[in-house]
Amino acid sequence: MPGPMSLQAPDVDALARRTRARQRREALLTHASLVVGVLIFAFPIYLTLIGSTHDVNTIGRGDVPLLPGGEAMANYSQAWSAGGGRYMGVPAAGMLLNSLVMALLITLGKIAISLTSAYAVVFFRFPFRMLAFWLIFITLMLPVEVRIIPTFQVMVDLKLTNSMAGLTVPLIASATATLLFRQFFLTIPDEYVEAAKIDGAGPLRFFKDVVLPLSVTNIAALFVILFIYGWNQYLWPLLIVNDRSLETIVVGLTKMIGGGDAQNEWNVIMATAVFALLPPVAVVVLMQRWFVKGLTETEK
Amino acid sequence: MATLALEDVKKAFGATQVLHGVDLEVADGEMIVIVGASGCGKSTLLRIVAGLETATSGRVIIGGQDVTPLEPADRDVAMVFQNYALYPHMSVFDNMAYGLRIRGLPREVIARRVQEAAELLGIAALLERKPRQLSGGQRQRVAMGRAIVREPKLFLFDEPLSNLDAKLRVQMRAEIRRLQKRLGVTSLFVTHDQVEAMTLGDRLVVMHQGHAAQIATPMEIWERPADTYVAGFIGSPAMNFLPATLTAGGTAARLETNGLVLPFADGPRAGEEGRRLTLGIRPEHLRPGIGGLDLQVELVEPLGGESVLHGRLADGAPITAKLPGALHAEGPLGVIIPLEHLHVFDAETGKRLDAQA
Ligand SMILES: Nc1ncnc2c1ncn2[C@@H]1O[C@H](COP(=O)(O)OP(=O)(O)O)[C@@H](O)[C@H]1O
Ligand SMILES: [Mg+2]
Numbered sequence: 001m002p003g004p005m006s007l008q009a010p011d012v013d014a015l016a017r018r019t020r021a022r023q024r025r026e027a028l029l030t031h032a033s034l035v036v037g038v039l040i041f042a043f044p045i046y047l048t049l050i051g052s053t054h055d056v057n058t059i060g061r062g063d064v065p066l067l068p069g070g071e072a073m074a075n076y077s078q079a080w081s082a083g084g085g086r087y088m089g090v091p092a093a094g095m096l097l098n099s100l101v102m103a104l105l106i107t108l109g110k111i112a113i114s115l116t117s118a119y120a121v122v123f124f125r126f127p128f129r130m131l132a133f134w135l136i137f138i139t140l141m142l143p144v145e146v147r148i149i150p151t152f153q154v155m156v157d158l159k160l161t162n163s164m165a166g167l168t169v170p171l172i173a174s175a176t177a178t179l180l181f182r183q184f185f186l187t188i189p190d191e192y193v194e195a196a197k198i199d200g201a202g203p204l205r206f207f208k209d210v211v212l213p214l215s216v217t218n219i220a221a222l223f224v225i226l227f228i229y230g231w232n233q234y235l236w237p238l239l240i241v242n243d244r245s246l247e248t249i250v251v252g253l254t255k256m257i258g259g260g261d262a263q264n265e266w267n268v269i270m271a272t273a274v275f276a277l278l279p280p281v282a283v284v285v286l287m288q289r290w291f292v293k294g295l296t297e298t299e300k
Numbered sequence: 301m302a303t304l305a306l307e308d309v310k311k312a313f314g315a316t317q318v319l320h321g322v323d324l325e326v327a328d329g330e331m332i333v334i335v336g337a338s339g340c341g342k343s344t345l346l347r348i349v350a351g352l353e354t355a356t357s358g359r360v361i362i363g364g365q366d367v368t369p370l371e372p373a374d375r376d377v378a379m380v381f382q383n384y385a386l387y388p389h390m391s392v393f394d395n396m397a398y399g400l401r402i403r404g405l406p407r408e409v410i411a412r413r414v415q416e417a418a419e420l421l422g423i424a425a426l427l428e429r430k431p432r433q434l435s436g437g438q439r440q441r442v443a444m445g446r447a448i449v450r451e452p453k454l455f456l457f458d459e460p461l462s463n464l465d466a467k468l469r470v471q472m473r474a475e476i477r478r479l480q481k482r483l484g485v486t487s488l489f490v491t492h493d494q495v496e497a498m499t500l501g502d503r504l505v506v507m508h509q510g511h512a513a514q515i516a517t518p519m520e521i522w523e524r525p526a527d528t529y530v531a532g533f534i535g536s537p538a539m540n541f542l543p544a545t546l547t548a549g550g551t552a553a554r555l556e557t558n559g560l561v562l563p564f565a566d567g568p569r570a571g572e573e574g575r576r577l578t579l580g581i582r583p584e585h586l587r588p589g590i591g592g593l594d595l596q597v598e599l600v601e602p603l604g605g606e607s608v609l610h611g612r613l614a615d616g617a618p619i620t621a622k623l624p625g626a627l628h629a630e631g632p633l634g635v636i637i638p639l640e641h642l643h644v645f646d647a648e649t650g651k652r653l654d655a656q657a
Contacts, residue, residue: 200373
């Protein structure tokens with residue numbers, strides 16, 4: 001208000017009250033939107049969890065139960081050791097193991113290959129260095145699905161169908177991770193390389209003693225992303241493996257769902273789905289801690 | 301400990317010639333400071349000595365041995381970088397020990413050398429810390445320690461004090477000098493700071509556009525700069541330059557600005573009447589008085605015991621004078637040029653003209 005009023009000392013209490021009210025409104029708004037988000041993401045998972053605790057007929061009738069039932073033990077032990085659904089008899093335990101081995105091989109392979117190729121591209125001068133980099137880079141434009149037929153042919157020629165090698169090797173080549181490591185390596189000061197040269201550290205020594213320890217955070221982050229990428233592979237495993245002892249859980253899960261000619265064992269399917277969820281969740285939870293720790297502790 | 305010799309070292313990056321042939325002889329235990337404006341090729345020269353850069357031509361000789369074809373690791377030199385280049389994931393101890401471990405020294409020898417160097421530098425209590433837990437000055441010491449433990453033939457410093465604040469810089473400067481004297485290791489020290497250069501070096505190499513413009517002791521460079529570039533670069537505030545011509549049979553110079561004739565105190569210069577000269581006079585040598593230059597003072601910077609006066613001559617040429625006392629006012633002022641402090645340069649080449657014997 002203009003005039004003499006504005007010359008008086010401001011009413012501190014009123015201002016503080018207004019600030020508090022505003023903070024409360026903001027807190028309310030953020031929480032409301034968070035709750036909505038959580039509900040949208042969590043509800044299907046909640047349904048799955050609940051569904052896995054009922055008997056086969058509850059969901060078969062078309063009910064969508066919202067409260068847990070009493071069949072949890074039976075469903076989970078059937079899923080774990082016997083399997084269910086259309087092609088009875090592939091237990092989740094074996095499929096989980098296959099998925100785990102596949103995801104780990106893909107992840108570790110990708111990290112190893114991209115670390116070394118990025119190291120070569122960044123720290124060495126050799127003929128056709130940029131050509132090598134661009135060749136790696138353009139494979140980014142070609143996802144597995146695009147080159148799936150020739151890749152399949154190659155695997156058949158190499159007699160690698162129905163093997164763990166056939167399952168993982170074509171998925172290991174990765175431009176994305178190479179690119180990420182390259183960008184990170186470019187931020188490593190030249191002086192580290194030069195100090196190492198003067199100290200007499202060769203390229204492998206420098207890689208092991210300096211580059212690798214400095215990359216720990218990036219490796220952890222990539223591990224999380226790539227593990228989930230590997231775990232969720234569907235099309236390639238479906239194609240390359242028909243030996244059911246090599247079946248991965250994501251493929252196995254879809255195979256459990258029938259085409260409508262018979263009743264699906266939704267309770268067992270949902271229990272298997274819960275099993276399929278656990279390893280990626282575990283990786284995220286475990287690595288996240290390590291990853292954040294790495295982030296806060298590393299510093300130039 | 302060793303001598304160092306550079307013989308006609310040239311370097312070109314593609315089409316740009318960065319070093320035009322540098323010769324240098326360094327005695328055992330000597331501290332040589334390479335000083336010059338940014339981009340003049342100081343770091344390049346140092347990196348050629350280290351072996352991090354290959355000279356286009358010329359030779360690097362350490363301790364009498366031609367090391368030009370050798371790798372950095374085989375030259376037995378240690379380098380301190382401007383940003384210290386401490387490995388962030390290693391403790392202070394590991395950083396200092398790294399070069400020794402690679403050389404395969406026994407564990408006890410490494411521990412003893414690191415401990416000794418750490419005590420010498422006053423960082424013995426910090427050995428377990430990571431570089432990020434250290435202050436700038438402490439990191440600087442660790443970087444020094446990493447060089448010391450190696451017991452190399454040569455220390456190479458590339459602007460190691462530039463990242464420190466002013467006070468610490470002065471302190472570390474003295475400390476580096478003390479250490480270098482005590483250890484007696486032949487050293488090359490690169491800096492763009494002329495005060496650092498003057499206080500640190502046994503001898504200075506003043507670099508200008510890829511040439512060594514002058515190689516001499518700090519006092520000689522200050523008293524007898526080889527050309528106008530060195531004269532203007534060393535000394536603060538910078539030397540004043542006045543255009544003049546040779547007169548009176550080579551025994552005096554006539555100032556172009558006011559026709560004043562200044563007889564040379566140390567003897568005649570060669571050249572015919574009217575040869576164009578540049579006269580140099582340091583601001584601290586100017587004295588107030590009549591019969592010299594008439595200044596219009598535009599700015600007074602009091603420094604406590606003395607003041608720096610920025611003024612102009614009638615023709616607009618800037619002149620700086622450093623006079624004792626703090627009570628100076630802007631406005632007209634007469635200064636005289638003490639003849640014994642006059643520097644004479646050729647106007648065309650900028651080279652110093654000495655009195656004929
Ligand atoms: N690797 C390089 N490639 C091309 N030009 C370079 C390279 N290193 C230095 N130069 C050039 O050489 C000149 C001298 O550089 P430098 O020795 O670093 O100067 P100073 O250390 O005296 O500031 C600069 O003009 C710089 O741009
Ligand atoms: Mg430099």
